[in-house]
Amino acid sequence: MARLQSLSDAPGTSREYETVYILRPNTANDGVAEINTKVKGIIEGMGGKILKVDNWGKRRLAYEVAKERKGIYLYWRYLATAGVVEETERNLRMLDLVIRFMTVRLDDSVDAEARPSEIDDGAYERAATTAADEEDMFLARGDAAPADDDDEFENPVAEAPPGTEAN
Amino acid sequence: MSRTDDDIDDKSDDRRGGKGGRGGGGGGGLNRRKVCRFCAEATTLIDYKNPQLLRSFVTDRGKMVPRRISGSCARHQRAISTAVRRARMLALLPITVGGE
Numbered sequence: 560m561a562r563l564q565s566l567s568d569a570p571g572t573s574r575e576y577e578t579v580y581i582l583r584p585n586t587a588n589d590g591v592a593e594i595n596t597k598v599k600g601i602i603e604g605m606g607g608k609i610l611k612v613d614n615w616g617k618r619r620l621a622y623e624v625a626k627e628r629k630g631i632y633l634y635w636r637y638l639a640t641a642g643v644v645e646e647t648e649r650n651l652r653m654l655d656l657v658i659r660f661m662t663v664r665l666d667d668s669v670d671a672e673a674r675p676s677e678i679d680d681g682a683y684e685r686a687a688t689t690a691a692d693e694e695d696m697f698l699a700r701g702d703a704a705p706a707d708d709d710d711e712f713e714n715p716v717a718e719a720p721p722g723t724e725a726n
Numbered sequence: 727m728s729r730t731d732d733d734i735d736d737k738s739d740d741r742r743g744g745k746g747g748r749g750g751g752g753g754g755g756l757n758r759r760k761v762c763r764f765c766a767e768a769t770t771l772i773d774y775k776n777p778q779l780l781r782s783f784v785t786d787r788g789k790m791v792p793r794r795i796s797g798s799c800a801r802h803q804r805a806i807s808t809a810v811r812r813a814r815m816l817a818l819l820p821i822t823v824g825g826e
Contacts, residue, residue, distance in 0.1 A: 621814070
């Protein structure tokens, strides 16, 4: 596992990355939380520092991805060293709920101590909560709604108690 | 940098004059000089996470608007192109809008 260290990276510093991944629209909050915990474990386990976690909610995709028209977007910004991104992406690739992911390098040679983290107590909890999108709310109100998204249809606006939704 | 900008300005003005001076300067119209939007307001950042902004640099069919139309400078056009490609990857922007 010996890696060739990059000569352009100043020793003792990290790189700043951001990763966005898209989950299937019917992923329950539990499922989102599970994947987030996994990603968090990988980044922190390999000595990275998470700066921000954000759930952009359920969005309409501009084109069909893995037969889905919508997706739940998760956004992570973190400091990491060599190999963390590979490991994270390798894991995301294995998860069936993840339909797309992308990592972008934002900054080189960052001092990990000097960069404040925006993570607070509720950050991961909030990231696991997908807000119901407008269309779902609309469908939940009307009677003649198309029945393609069954589970969202049953738990429309109000927060479903955890564990009730089938994964 | 501003010096080269001025140079370019002068040159294009010359060329315009040489064409026969059809530009009467009657408020906009043919010879209105386009300014790169991101140079004009430096606070607007080009980001693939902002599809609303990028939409104005993409045609209805999803193709990128060329520099000669949008007036972007080379540096910012490059940034826009990177951002559009990233946004397409994440399905924030369409790759193409097909005619069905």
